């Protein structure tokens with residue numbers, strides 16, 4: 607059921623990245639900041655959550671992926687965790703806004719409360735939870751509109 611895939615190691619990310627072009631995606635980053643703020647996801651350390659748009663991926667069914675700097679890399683380099691959400695331009699950019707939002711909610715739900723470099727899996731990142739978060743997001747956005755902000 608899951609159209610989004612999570613790269614679970616640097617190796618797999620490298621193996622599938624040949625010929626792919628990456629660029630910073632400030633527009634998508636803004637969407638993610640809105641989601642994080644409206645859903646009160648304070649565990650997301652936004653300065654260490656980057657968003658990248660990729661072009662030229664040959665993954666036929668992937669819309670977005672969540673990457674993390676693994677713990678061993680963090681310790682070897684001496685830095686804290688970073689997460690990168692990658693949206694695949696060819697798929698993501700043509701989605702309706704609702705589907706884009708659900709895709710982004712899916713990816714950020716993979717990031718655990720610890721923000722430590724691991725992932726939550728699809729027992730938690732599932733249709734039911736994504737839809738519940740999306741509903742809450744819509745309610746909070748509407749509330750903001752009604753208050754004339």
Ligand SMILES: [Zn+2]
Pocket residue numbers: 608610611612712716728731
């Ligand atoms: Zn997923």
